[in-house]
Amino acid sequence: MDDMSATEVTIALPKPAGRWRARPRLKEAAFALVLLGPSMALFSTFAFYPLVKTFYLGFFRSDPFGLSSNYVGFDQYLDVLQSNEFHRSLITTGLFALFTVPTGLVLGLGLALLAHQKLRGMVVYRTIFSSTVATSVAVASVMWLTLLNPSLGVINYGLEESGFEAVNWLGDPDWALPAVSLTTIWLNLGFTFIVILAGLQTIPEELHESAKIDGAGAVSRLFNVTLPMLSPTLLFAVVVLTINAFQSFGQIDILTQGGPLDRTNVLVYSIYTEGFRNFNEGVAAAQGVALFLIVLVLTLIQFRFLERRVFYGN
Amino acid sequence: MATSARPVRKRPLRIRRVLGEAAQYAALTIAAAIILTPIYITVVYSLQPVEEIFSYPPNLLVTDPQWDTYKRAFETGSLGRYLINSFIVATAITIGQVITSVLAAYAFAFLRFPFRNLLFVVFLASLMVPWEVTIIPNYQTISTFGWLDSYQGLIVPFLATAFGTFLLRQAFLTVPRDLRDAAAMDGYGHIGFMLQVVVPLSRAAVGALAVFSFLLAWNQYLWPLLITNDDDYRTVQIGLKALVSSNIDEFNLVMAGTVIAAAPILALLILFQKQLIRGLTSGAIKG
Amino acid sequence: MSRIAFRDVTKRFGDVVAVRDFNLEIEDQEFLVLLGPSGCGKSTALRLVAGLEEPTSGEIMFGDVAVTDVEAKNRDIAMVFQSYALYPHMTVRRNIEFPLRTRKIPRAERVRLVAEAARWLGLEELLERRPSELSGGQRQRVALGRAIVRRPQAFLMDEPLSNLDAKLRVKTRAELVELHRQLSRTFVYVTHDQVEAMTMADRIAIMNEGALQQIGPPQQVYERPANTFVAQFIGSPPMNVVRATVAHGGDGLVANVPGGTIPLPPAAAAAAAAMNLDGLLVGVRPEHLLLDGGPVKATVRLVESLGHERHVICDLSPEEFAIVRLPADVPPPAKGETVGLTATAEHVHLFDPNTTLRID
Numbered sequence: 001m002d003d004m005s006a007t008e009v010t011i012a013l014p015k016p017a018g019r020w021r022a023r024p025r026l027k028e029a030a031f032a033l034v035l036l037g038p039s040m041a042l043f044s045t046f047a048f049y050p051l052v053k054t055f056y057l058g059f060f061r062s063d064p065f066g067l068s069s070n071y072v073g074f075d076q077y078l079d080v081l082q083s084n085e086f087h088r089s090l091i092t093t094g095l096f097a098l099f100t101v102p103t104g105l106v107l108g109l110g111l112a113l114l115a116h117q118k119l120r121g122m123v124v125y126r127t128i129f130s131s132t133v134a135t136s137v138a139v140a141s142v143m144w145l146t147l148l149n150p151s152l153g154v155i156n157y158g159l160e161e162s163g164f165e166a167v168n169w170l171g172d173p174d175w176a177l178p179a180v181s182l183t184t185i186w187l188n189l190g191f192t193f194i195v196i197l198a199g200l201q202t203i204p205e206e207l208h209e210s211a212k213i214d215g216a217g218a219v220s221r222l223f224n225v226t227l228p229m230l231s232p233t234l235l236f237a238v239v240v241l242t243i244n245a246f247q248s249f250g251q252i253d254i255l256t257q258g259g260p261l262d263r264t265n266v267l268v269y270s271i272y273t274e275g276f277r278n279f280n281e282g283v284a285a286a287q288g289v290a291l292f293l294i295v296l297v298l299t300l301i302q303f304r305f306l307e308r309r310v311f312y313g314n
Numbered sequence: 315m316a317t318s319a320r321p322v323r324k325r326p327l328r329i330r331r332v333l334g335e336a337a338q339y340a341a342l343t344i345a346a347a348i349i350l351t352p353i354y355i356t357v358v359y360s361l362q363p364v365e366e367i368f369s370y371p372p373n374l375l376v377t378d379p380q381w382d383t384y385k386r387a388f389e390t391g392s393l394g395r396y397l398i399n400s401f402i403v404a405t406a407i408t409i410g411q412v413i414t415s416v417l418a419a420y421a422f423a424f425l426r427f428p429f430r431n432l433l434f435v436v437f438l439a440s441l442m443v444p445w446e447v448t449i450i451p452n453y454q455t456i457s458t459f460g461w462l463d464s465y466q467g468l469i470v471p472f473l474a475t476a477f478g479t480f481l482l483r484q485a486f487l488t489v490p491r492d493l494r495d496a497a498a499m500d501g502y503g504h505i506g507f508m509l510q511v512v513v514p515l516s517r518a519a520v521g522a523l524a525v526f527s528f529l530l531a532w533n534q535y536l537w538p539l540l541i542t543n544d545d546d547y548r549t550v551q552i553g554l555k556a557l558v559s560s561n562i563d564e565f566n567l568v569m570a571g572t573v574i575a576a577a578p579i580l581a582l583l584i585l586f587q588k589q590l591i592r593g594l595t596s597g598a599i600k601g
Numbered sequence: 602m603s604r605i606a607f608r609d610v611t612k613r614f615g616d617v618v619a620v621r622d623f624n625l626e627i628e629d630q631e632f633l634v635l636l637g638p639s640g641c642g643k644s645t646a647l648r649l650v651a652g653l654e655e656p657t658s659g660e661i662m663f664g665d666v667a668v669t670d671v672e673a674k675n676r677d678i679a680m681v682f683q684s685y686a687l688y689p690h691m692t693v694r695r696n697i698e699f700p701l702r703t704r705k706i707p708r709a710e711r712v713r714l715v716a717e718a719a720r721w722l723g724l725e726e727l728l729e730r731r732p733s734e735l736s737g738g739q740r741q742r743v744a745l746g747r748a749i750v751r752r753p754q755a756f757l758m759d760e761p762l763s764n765l766d767a768k769l770r771v772k773t774r775a776e777l778v779e780l781h782r783q784l785s786r787t788f789v790y791v792t793h794d795q796v797e798a799m800t801m802a803d804r805i806a807i808m809n810e811g812a813l814q815q816i817g818p819p820q821q822v823y824e825r826p827a828n829t830f831v832a833q834f835i836g837s838p839p840m841n842v843v844r845a846t847v848a849h850g851g852d853g854l855v856a857n858v859p860g861g862t863i864p865l866p867p868a869a870a871a872a873a874a875a876m877n878l879d880g881l882l883v884g885v886r887p888e889h890l891l892l893d894g895g896p897v898k899a900t901v902r903l904v905e906s907l908g909h910e911r912h913v914i915c916d917l918s919p920e921e922f923a924i925v926r927l928p929a930d931v932p933p934p935a936k937g938e939t940v941g942l943t944a945t946a947e948h949v950h951l952f953d954p955n956t957t958l959r960i961d
Contacts, residue, residue, distance in 0.1 A: 136533035
């Protein structure tokens with residue numbers, strides 16, 4: 001007790017009134033720094049610094065053996081921007097997005113609408129429909145590598161039985177990208193399904209009931225109530241799927257290695273081959289910058305929806 | 315009138331409902347069958363002898379399951395080792411991400427400090443840097459650290475997550491401010507309040523983050539491919555690729571390896587479906 | 602701990618002054634109620650005592666010691682929140698025990714203290730439940746339990762009864778007074794409800810716009826309000842205050858109010874006259890106005906019945922009106938009827954129209 005009053009007396013030293021009380025705030029700021037420190041250090045080391053470094057590497061041209069590099073300013077960026085390889089790679093990536101996103105979205109929406117019913121056993125169906133979300137890109141690719149194999153594929157058997165010609169899916173330049181897209185659509189279906197189903201579940205039941213009372217049939221309800229209410233979710237899914245398409249690598253690496261005839265050489269695969277196979281770090285970095293700018297625009301769009309979800313959603 | 319009209323009107327309605335339900339079940343089942351086909355065929359092939367896989371027309375039933383193939387997959391492909399590596403890496407990343415996100419989210423939700431909003435934007439900005447863009451400098455960094463072919467190299471770059479910080483901050487913000495004041499009166503500083511009140515109250519969000527982090531870490535492909543050559547550190551995803559490259563004609567072996575690589579995470583999905591869905595629907599990006 | 606004191610305390614939030622030049626001494630073991638309308642700064646004042654806010658300037662004193670820079674957890678005080686602030690994930694037992702767990706109290710002792718607090722508050726049966734399984738009244742008790750379990754020097758309560766229904770509020774009021782008596786500790790209690798203040802307080806401190814208006818025992822605050830704000834805040838319906846001029850009448854000084862004249866208490870009237878004011882504010886409580894055909898003429902606008910009494914709202918002029926409180930057994934006047942009102946000098950309050958302060 002004596003000790004306590006002694007320490008309290010030291011606190012009681014007279015102080016001028018009205019001074020700025022810095023100590024507690026400083027302490028809080030210091031504590032915040034400690035809490036944010038680990039994340040800040042990691043982001044700086046593995047996101048911000050390497051981003052700047054990527055821009056910087058784009059200014060250097062490597063010799064053919066990857067042994068030395070010279071500063072060439074924007075020349076290399078311009079070279080990359082004007083090169084046929086880069087254009088083809090961009091077009092391939094764009095086509096890949098075009099093949100995967102709308103189809104994936106429509107299929108995901110269909111599954112979500114099917115599963116958004118109150119039926120016994122729905123849990124099982126929902127688990128099955130979500131199952132590909134847990135499938136890794138490597139597992140999915142190896143599965144489809146087998147399914148699409150011309151010498152044992154069930155798919156080709158099915159085609160032949162129905163009177164079509166068998167297709168050398170991964171070996172035919174015209175069919176390789178659709179084949180990779182098919183794999184990707186399947187792989188993303190679980191994610192698309194989950195997101196859209198969650199969106200469906202946030203639509204108030206009263207809206208459907210009131211539409212029913214107003215005499216709207218199932219189709220009319222879908223187009224006049226469900227889809228408009230679902231549009232933020234659908235847009236969110238589109239953006240995420242598109243970003244995914246631009247970042248795809250694993251399925252290409254396992255199914256086609258960019259071939260045949262570069263027909264599946266998407267942007268990330270091109271960065272990988274330039275940077276780690278051909279030792280053209282500068283070229284890879286310049287392509288990386290292009291990828292960054294594309295994803296940046298898509299992410300900014302996504303943040304707008306993310307924000308909206310935060311304010312109104314969940 | 316009303317009583318006599320009743321049975322007449324009720325019957326067609328009920329029949330229509332039963333028919334509707336039957337149609338729905340049919341559609342659901344067909345969709346489920348299509349989605350499951352690749353998985354089913356994978357399992358079937360993994361249990362058939364190689365000759366049977368090549369038979370034409372294809373045989374999609376297992377008459378004589380070859381369990382031995384699984385044993386061989388473990389042995390020839392060192393899949394056991396890869397599974398352990400994946401488990402170590404994914405667990406470490408999950409724990410690390412939960413810790414760094416809890417700390418950072420707490421600061422953003424409960425502390426007042428200068429530049430708080432600016433720092434939050436900086437955190438979010440890290441989401442805009444795709445890993446694929448920065449692989450070259452990151453490879454150089456890890457190489458400089460001497461972390462190629464090491465657990466550190468696989469784990470450390472992924473220990474912080476802006477998405478997780480964002481997810482947890484949203485959850486933490488729903489903790490009433492009165493609870494912070496009550497805990498302060500009850501004698502708890504920030505750490506006590508964080509561990510004893512905020513985290514337990516936000517366990518749903520923390521669980522969602524943990525499951526989500528584990529899934530992403532387990533399924534990583536590009537980075538482990540770049541920095542591991544040594545069997546001792548390869549993850550199961552890369553191991554699977556290696557298995558395919560070196561046993562391209564042994565489809566039963568490859569398919570058994572695929573099942574082994576997929577099984578743990580499918581089990582995770584079934585066990586933690588709720589958390590995973592929560593994680594995904596809070597605006598996640600599947601990488 | 603002895604006294605809690607505010608010394609020249611000001612608290613700003615940005616441009617908003619929540620508490621302004623606040624000086625107040627709270628006696629040891631006193632039940633002090635901080636009363637005022639919402640947004641008057643009373644909760645901020647309480648949080649300053651708790652250590653949940655730091656003053657912008659000035660000091661908070663416990664006895665002779667400035668505790669301004671002492672953290673909340675080291676001030677040896679407990680607080681009951683309006684929302685109760687129970688930890689939703691903990692059982693009642695864990696909630697009550699929570700403040701003991703940081704204080705290195707042996708487990709057996711903790712169990713004993715929780716049991717004792719639970720017995721006091723009648724919570725024995727509820728100890729293993731979660732807050733979500735309790736009624737509002739039970740939650741309020743758990744919040745009290747968490748406060749009393751560690752025997753603090755002072756209890757701070759922020760509108761603790763406002764989430765209870767009317768019947769339970771009356772019952773809990775009496776229990777809190779009894780608890781205060783048994784614990785012999787200082788209670789600082791914040792409310793906007795004058796009935797709570799009048800029934801529970803040793804002294805009431807009335808606040809408005811961040812400033813202290815008056816402090817005193819309930820009866821004194823009611824009988825001698827220090828300014829027109831207090832006069833109209835305490836009492837229901839509020840005191841009638843109208844503008845008047847002073848004149849000489851038969852028995853001394855009288856006030857000319859719209860509709861007639863009323864007598865003034867001689868001492869106060871003399872003091873007012875000496876101040877050479879341009880007019881006066883005259884206040885009479887509704888219960889002190891009589892409907893007996895007196896000298897102030899008014900027109901009945903509305904009669905409100907509350908069951909046990911009636912409020913008669915009378916227009917004195919197009920701008921001014923007065924409320925008269927009538928017992929239920931007195932037949933009320935009709936709407937539109939002209940009535941005569943009387944006030945007795947002893948029940949008339951005078952205020953300075955410039956400062957709104959009381960004139961005695």
